Amino acid sequence: MEAQSKSVDTLSHPEALQTDVITLNMGPQHPSTHGALRLILKLDGERVVSAQPDIGYVHRGYEKMAEAMTYNQYIYLTDRLDYLSAIFNEWCYCLACEQLAGIEVPRRAEYLRVISGELCRLSSHLVWLGAMGMDVGAFTPLTYTFREREMILEIFDLLCGQRMTFNYCRIGGVARDLPAGFIERVRDFLKYFERMPDVYDRLLSDNAIFLARTRGIGTLTQELAHSHAVTGPNLRGSGVSKDLRKDDPYSVYAEFDFKVCTQSEGDALARYRVRVEEMRQSARIIKQALDQLPAGEITAKVSRVFRPPVGETYARVESSRGIQGFYLVSDGSAKPARCRIRVPSFAGLSVMPKLLHHVQVADVVAIMGSIDFIVPEIDR
Amino acid sequence: MNYIYDLSRIVQWTRAQLHWLADWAGTSVFWADGLGTLIVMFVLFAFCASVVMVLVYAERKIAGHMQARLGPMRVGWHGVLQVIADTIKLILKETEIPNRADRPLYRAAPYVVFVSGFLALIALPMDKNLVPVQLNVGLIYMIAIGTPGVIGILMAGWSSGNKYSLLGGMRSAAQMISYEIPLVLSLLGAVMLAKSLDLHTLVEAQKIPFVVYQPVAFFIFLISAVAETNRNPFDIPEAESELTAGFHTEYGGIRFAYFFLAEYVNMFVLSALGATVFLGGWQGPFLPGWCWYLIKTGAILFVFIWFRWTYPRLRADQLMDLSWKVLTPLAFINILVTGLILVLM
Numbered sequence: 001m002e003a004q005s006k007s008v009d010t011l012s013h014p015e016a017l018q019t020d021v022i023t024l025n026m027g028p029q030h031p032s033t034h035g036a037l038r039l040i041l042k043l044d045g046e047r048v049v050s051a052q053p054d055i056g057y058v059h060r061g062y063e064k065m066a067e068a069m070t071y072n073q074y075i076y077l078t079d080r081l082d083y084l085s086a087i088f089n090e091w092c093y094c095l096a097c098e099q100l101a102g103i104e105v106p107r108r109a110e111y112l113r114v115i116s117g118e119l120c121r122l123s124s125h126l127v128w129l130g131a132m133g134m135d136v137g138a139f140t141p142l143t144y145t146f147r148e149r150e151m152i153l154e155i156f157d158l159l160c161g162q163r164m165t166f167n168y169c170r171i172g173g174v175a176r177d178l179p180a181g182f183i184e185r186v187r188d189f190l191k192y193f194e195r196m197p198d199v200y201d202r203l204l205s206d207n208a209i210f211l212a213r214t215r216g217i218g219t220l221t222q223e224l225a226h227s228h229a230v231t232g233p234n235l236r237g238s239g240v241s242k243d244l245r246k247d248d249p250y251s252v253y254a255e256f257d258f259k260v261c262t263q264s265e266g267d268a269l270a271r272y273r274v275r276v277e278e279m280r281q282s283a284r285i286i287k288q289a290l291d292q293l294p295a296g297e298i299t300a301k302v303s304r305v306f307r308p309p310v311g312e313t314y315a316r317v318e319s320s321r322g323i324q325g326f327y328l329v330s331d332g333s334a335k336p337a338r339c340r341i342r343v344p345s346f347a348g349l350s351v352m353p354k355l356l357h358h359v360q361v362a363d364v365v366a367i368m369g370s371i372d373f374i375v376p377e378i379d380r
Numbered sequence: 381m382n383y384i385y386d387l388s389r390i391v392q393w394t395r396a397q398l399h400w401l402a403d404w405a406g407t408s409v410f411w412a413d414g415l416g417t418l419i420v421m422f423v424l425f426a427f428c429a430s431v432v433m434v435l436v437y438a439e440r441k442i443a444g445h446m447q448a449r450l451g452p453m454r455v456g457w458h459g460v461l462q463v464i465a466d467t468i469k470l471i472l473k474e475t476e477i478p479n480r481a482d483r484p485l486y487r488a489a490p491y492v493v494f495v496s497g498f499l500a501l502i503a504l505p506m507d508k509n510l511v512p513v514q515l516n517v518g519l520i521y522m523i524a525i526g527t528p529g530v531i532g533i534l535m536a537g538w539s540s541g542n543k544y545s546l547l548g549g550m551r552s553a554a555q556m557i558s559y560e561i562p563l564v565l566s567l568l569g570a571v572m573l574a575k576s577l578d579l580h581t582l583v584e585a586q587k588i589p590f591v592v593y594q595p596v597a598f599f600i601f602l603i604s605a606v607a608e609t610n611r612n613p614f615d616i617p618e619a620e621s622e623l624t625a626g627f628h629t630e631y632g633g634i635r636f637a638y639f640f641l642a643e644y645v646n647m648f649v650l651s652a653l654g655a656t657v658f659l660g661g662w663q664g665p666f667l668p669g670w671c672w673y674l675i676k677t678g679a680i681l682f683v684f685i686w687f688r689w690t691y692p693r694l695r696a697d698q699l700m701d702l703s704w705k706v707l708t709p710l711a712f713i714n715i716l717v718t719g720l721i722l723v724l725m
Contacts, residue, residue: 024543046547046696137612137693143447203690209613210692361547362695 021049026364028057034131034368035375039352041364048364051356053349059379066339071097071171071306074336079165081343082377085124087117088319090169095250096315096326097171100308106297109173110252115186115289116159116168117317118282122193123152124320125279128372132272133204135369136213141204148196151189158182171306173299183290190283197280205276214269218355218367221266230347232322233278234371237271239264244318251317256288268370275372305334321345321372341380345373391510394419420512424501432644433463439685446689470640473633480541481630489539490631490638492532497645499525504652505579507662507669518579519571522653523564526608529646530556536639537627548626551696556608558703563604565711569597569718570657583661591658596714598658600707602680605650606687607699609643613691614699651680 026039036057042049062081066074078089091113098105126145133141153163158179160168168175204210220230225238235242243260245253261277263270308330316325322344329338348371355367395416402412437452437460444451452459477486503518503525505511515521530553537549571577573593574585591598607614628639655661655676662669664676694702 022543024547043547046551133692137615138691139443139612140447140689143449147448204692207692209694212698213692213695360695360697362693 019044034373037349037375037378039364039368041356041361043361046360046362048356048359048361051353051364053352055349055375055378057379058376062380063339063341066336068335070334071308071336074339075169075171076165076167079167080376081341081380082124082319082321082324082345082374083164084127084374085120085320086164086166087113087120087168088317088324090166091117091251092315092317092319092324093326094169094171095317096313096328097306097308099313099315100311100328100330101171101302101306103172103300103302105173105251105300107252107294108177108296109298109300111289111293112174112178112298113169114251114253114256115286115293116156116166116174118285118289119152119155119186121282121320122279122286123149125275125282126152128275128369129200129204129279132369132372133210135365136210138204138207138210141200144196144199144203148193151192155182155185155189158185170299170302172302173297177298183293186286186290190287193283197276200276205272211269213362213366214272214370215267216265217268217363218359218370219265219267220271220351220355224351224354225266228347228351230322230344230351232318232320232344233274234271234322234348236260236262237274238266244316244323248316255292256285258285268366271370271372307332307334316342319344321374321377322347343377343380345375345377348373349378420502424512425498428498428501428645428648429641431648432641433467435644435648435681436466436640437463438681439688442682442685443689446686467637470637471634475633475635478541478630482539482541485535485539486630487635489532489536490635490642492535493529494532494638494642494645496526496529496532497642497649500649501645503579504649504656505583505661506673510670511580514580515578517577519567519577519582519657522579522649523560523567526646526649527556527560529642532642533627536631540627540630542630544625544629545627548629552610552627554696555610555614555699558700559604559607559614559707562600562703562707562711563608565708565715566594566597566600566604567653567657568711568715569594572715572718572722579656579661582657583663586660586663589658589660594658594714594718596710598654600711600714601654601658602683603707604703605654605680606684607703608650609647609684611643611647611684612688613694615688615693647681647684648677651684652677654680 022043024041024043026041028036028038038054038057040052040054042051060080062077065077069077075090075093078093079086081089097103126149130142130145130149133139133145156166157163159182160166160176162168220234220238222238222240224230225235225240230238231242239262241260241262244250245258246260258281259277261274261281263273310330310332312327312329314325314327316323318324323342324344325342327338327340327342328336331337352368352371355371356364359367398412398416399409402409440462441451441459452462455461455465477483500522502512503515503521505514505518533552533556534549537545537547537552540546570582570590573590574582576582576585606612628636631639652673655673659676659679660672661676662673664672667675
């Protein structure tokens with residue numbers, strides 16, 4: 001700010017007071033930007049005049065890397081897109097490969113994918129719940145949800161030897177069958193987890209301060225959501241009942257009984273409620289999958305060097321953040337000719353400038369938390 | 381029996397020794413009292429530091445157990461030495477000054493904040509005869525001396541040359557000014573009952589603690605005190621998820637330690653004030669007075685810590701609404717009702 005050239009009585013002439021919009025770079029290192037995201041905020045006091053996300057800090061060129069690797073080699077890399085729900089990336093990629101080659105996946109493998117996928121959705125939502133609490137200033141939910149998440153990660157450790165980057169799906173099936181004691185362990189966990197959403201409700205959802213911080217904040221209208229291709233819990237929070245697991249039941253989702261959770265308000269609180277309810281539904285799906293788990297092969301017969309016929313395909317799954325898609329082009333060789341990834345977080349981030357228009361600084365993090373995007377997926 | 385626990389006897393004894401020393405050296409009592417004041421300041425500072433250490437340890441432990449974890453466990457038995465280790469680390473750290481900082485202000489800010497909290501301690505009666513300085517306007521002094529702390533925080537926020545700090549400092553100033561009003565108003569009810577501003581008289585007037593007569597005032601006081609000390613759910617000046625660390629973002633080492641110290645001293649002072657005005661201070665059966673004083677203060681401190689690890693944070697405008705639209709009118713109504721009852725009875 002420049003010094004005032006001549007002194008003016010600013011008390012009686014408030015319009016003479018020189019005010020200025022300040023630019024605040026939020027991130028790439030900031031406690032609540034959920035990864036290396038930079039948000040260029042223009043502030044008028046506590047109010048946000050404009051917000052411009054700046055992405056690309058963890059760009060690794062994953063789409064290009066696919067062209068230099070064989071189809072099988074690429075699976076483990078997909079884990080690193082949305083590392084909080086890695087199974088969906090692998091699953092979606094494998095689904096695309098299977099569509100290219102017309103492979104029928106054994107039913108047991110589909111069930112294992114569903115079980116691991118829904119466990120992943122649970123763990124991802126748990127991280128989000130903790131982070132959301134943290135964003136509005138409540139520290140304790142984080143430690144609670146991480147306790148439960150730890151149990152899920154240990155289950156994954158048992159299943160595939162990894163806690164986060166699983167490398168579990170294979171083209172045509174999954175890498176390993178269930179280890180001994182796995183089913184009991186998951187059942188024990190589900191039994192324990194049953195009452196946890198109520199605990200979170202008591203701690204956060206019914207808290208007057210939390211409600212005041214999230215109700216009517218960052219309202220995402222249906223038009224805005226559709227125009228920016230927002231999917232997943234964010235879209236369902238705006239009252240659109242759209243869930244690939246119901247609308248286009250891939251894998252064996254048609255065999256389970258679960259509800260698509262929607263809220264009509266479209267604000268941060270609605271998105272929050274949708275996700276908490278989704279955790280309950282995920283637990284239900286896992287329970288049913290364990291009950292109905294068929295015996296049989298865990299992988300289809302696929303030749304070691306996977307060479308799909310010439311063609312192109314688009315596969316999509318409902319990940320914990322929305323619709324995850326892989327577009328693959330095959331030229332008949334052992335390497336993809338082109339790979340393009342559709343990530344749900346990008347749509348979530350792209351509505352941010354609209355949602356952040358004229359909110360207060362404190363709401364910025366609350367809205368960011370409620371949209372739940374993940375940066376490595378956006379940057380790829 | 382209580383006699384041997386009576387700390388005030390130590391004070392009297394020391395004073396007697398000093399006077400004797402002055403007598404022996406042939407100087408006036410003025411010098412002896414000056415020396416005595418210095419000693420008292422040292423003792424108070426030591427008290428301050430040890431209270432903060434205990435408090436930090438207690439907070440970390442309580443927070444840990446509330447959050448399904450253990451808290452510090454490695455340094456010493458159950459981590460009791462953790463605070464000392466942290467203090468040593470903070471003292472030994474290099475203190476950096478950012479290039480864009482306004483140096484004199486930047487250097488001075490932590491001490492301004494700390495001193496204003498520390499000075500409030502000298503008017504607090506810890507026991508019947510144990511008070512560093514007995515003032516007949518002790519209550520007003522306590523409130524008044526805490527206020528310059530805001531200036532220190534503003535100095536820190538402004539001089540750091542960091543936008544997060546600036547926002548934090550501004551928020552803090554707005555918040556502390558807003559909450560001082562209901563805080564003072566809530567204390568007035570008790571003053572009307574005791575008909576005195578002297579903390580000593582206030583305590584002695586409480587045959588039954590004033591919290592029984594003034595529950596609303598105590599409630600207002602508690603909320604305002606949490607807001608005054610910038611703690612969750614009112615920690616918007618330091619809101620970690622928004623402003624990284626608010627006004628002390630750029631501070632490190634010993635200067636940060638002073639901010640830290642000040643925060644906890646302020647917490648202690650306000651809790652002690654609450655214990656004195658509403659919970660009957662050092663009065664209580666069986667135990668010596670200073671024990672009761674510490675127990676009651678500790679109880680309020682526990683509530684502070686409990687708040688912090690339970691609630692989300694309010695937004696700046698909601699915080700202002702709460703102060704101006706709820707607490708302040710409520711405090712005025714409380715005063716009115718108290719006055720009416722006093723007149724009618």
